[in-house]
Amino acid sequence: MGGGRLAGKAAVVTGAARGIGRATAELFAAEGARLVVTDVDAAALDGLRAALAARGAEVTAVAGDVAAVDDARSMIAAAVRAYGRIDVLVANAGILPLSTVDRTEPEDWDRVMAVDGRGMFLTCKYAIEEMAARPGGGAVVCVSSISGVAGQAGQAAYGPAKFVATGLTKHLAVECAPQGIRVNAVAPGTIRTDRVRDLADEPGGAEYLDAIVRLHPLGRLGEPAEVARAILFLASDEASFVTGAVLPVDGGYLAQ
Template sequence: MNQTPAQRQSGYGFTGKVVAITGGGSGIGRELAARFVAEGAKVVINGRNAEKLADAARAIDPGGESISILAGDIAQPSTGSALVEAALTRFGKLDILINNAGVFNPKPFLDLSEGDYDWYLDTILKGKFFAAQAAARAMKDTGGVIVQTGSMWAIQAVGATPSAAYSAANAGVHAMVRNLAIELAPYKIRINAVAPAVVETPVYRTFLTDEQVKEVLPTFNSFHPLGRNGQPADVAEAILFLASDRASWITGTVLPVDGGVTAGRS
């Protein structure tokens, strides 16, 4: 969804805030970075591909005054620490962490290898765990907000997309949110998660060709009671709300952003 900064402006009150975003080079993360910058925030985006991050940063803020990049694999705890340090060094503080990085590649349970298992757990669960820890250490004297991207697949199994390891990793993310909400509340740090269903992002091109994406993704429109797949802006809007002061009395929740999937089937 190509919106101008004026169209993106929605008054969430992020002027002067400093935000770190994992998985910020494309999809939901890139949409979020654009929205935060449009609303006056300073942003550091992380991802594994430095070139993709640089392209995103130039498109969002050509002058580079409000955005910085930190390339690195979030599965390594040192990357989460480096991301937080980058925000502190460049912009002087950290107010919000959006733990958005993830991976997805459906594979039957009986075919999953230990390597597959580690890939999901390291990127999705360990990555979010240690990035959140680094952020919380930076926020403990000033307060702050952490929003995790979880998954509808951690709430409801889908036979068409077998994903036991992926779902287990995201279930851990959901459990982490509830536990950290209690532990971090004394520091005035809120933490929540969103749980999206099928969202049309570049992640599907990591295991499908462009032609397969064009053929397969539309078949999931009817999977959602609202009749369409999600777009990055749909999820970004929910994350912006949870990151804002409008959600100042919400912590420890997992919000399905799923077109009605977890409500049931018509």
């Protein structure tokens, strides 16, 4: 799709079918990236692929589960196969259950940690291995959360899983710096994704959302495109001396 801040770069975006992942894929395509988009929802993913291709983007879709070793490896391999390399990984795939500790069962914990923790580790692992095997380094952007920086009630599994994302970012940034691989994260506040919009239809959901809005000093929820723009910055050469950062995109939530 011509020039742009990611012109010619091969990028993998996980959890790309909707929300922050979709907004990121759309923005990356507009900025010239050659894309691999992934998600567990094959139908929605194919719709995204078709929409991006219709705009002239180079795009490959890989349906799969980031928590499964073979699937995670195939997502990265698809970029190498299609474009000869991987320059950028956006490790976005995750699930967002809301539950207090007394209502969180061990299997709930395992499911969240599998996707949000293990899945992020696996995709980072295989992307970094490929980046390190070729000159030029690369950029990894993990999608953490305000819940991965500060505690929140009602997120007994999700919050700790996002602390994994934050910790993984910082440790990999130090480990991979000698290879020219930058690893950063964004920490979104509450963003108007499909999951968040659906809360309004759940018992107590509207009241919960009203309370959440009041916790953000800017007085509103964020939009997926606003997070995508922060991810673009961290993925681009404009952030060439930035690594190990966790960038809040939170309307001031963490500044309090």
